[in-house]
Amino acid sequence: MQDRSTQKENSLKAQAPAPRQTVHITFEDRKLEVPAGISVAAAVLGHAHAGHTCTNAVDASKRAPYCLMGVCFECLMEINGVANVQSCLVPVEDGMVVRRQDHARVVDE
Ligand code: FES
Numbered sequence: 001m002q003d004r005s006t007q008k009e010n011s012l013k014a015q016a017p018a019p020r021q022t023v024h025i026t027f028e029d030r031k032l033e034v035p036a037g038i039s040v041a042a043a044v045l046g047h048a049h050a051g052h053t054c055t056n057a058v059d060a061s062k063r064a065p066y067c068l069m070g071v072c073f074e075c076l077m078e079i080n081g082v083a084n085v086q087s088c089l090v091p092v093e094d095g096m097v098v099r100r101q102d103h104a105r106v107v108d109e
Pocket residue numbers: 041064065066067068069070071072073074075076086087088089
């Protein structure tokens with residue numbers, strides 16, 4: 001049987017948030033420490049200095065993720081050398097290399 005102080009201590013431990021895990025990604029040659037489990041788009045949006053994630057192929061306007069659920073395609077980025085990736089649908093992984101997509105989409109023939 002636990003005394004009251006031990007019960008209270010255990011109760012407080014149970015309420016404490018778990019330590020937050022992070023991973024490291026590289027965005028435009030800059031190392032970012034970001035929370036594990038979030039999308040690449042969210043990770044980039046979370047850093048104020050990150051700026052845009054892609055440019056519009058028609059007018060070269062700067063774009064950023066909008067819907068964050070795979071509908072708008074405003075989040076296309078190059079992830080680990082693969083272009084045209086919807087970054088809002090990809091969870092961050094340690095060591096991931098992410099670049100802006102500043103060109104029109106290229107379709108393989
Ligand atoms: S933010 Fe809309 S598809 Fe990714």
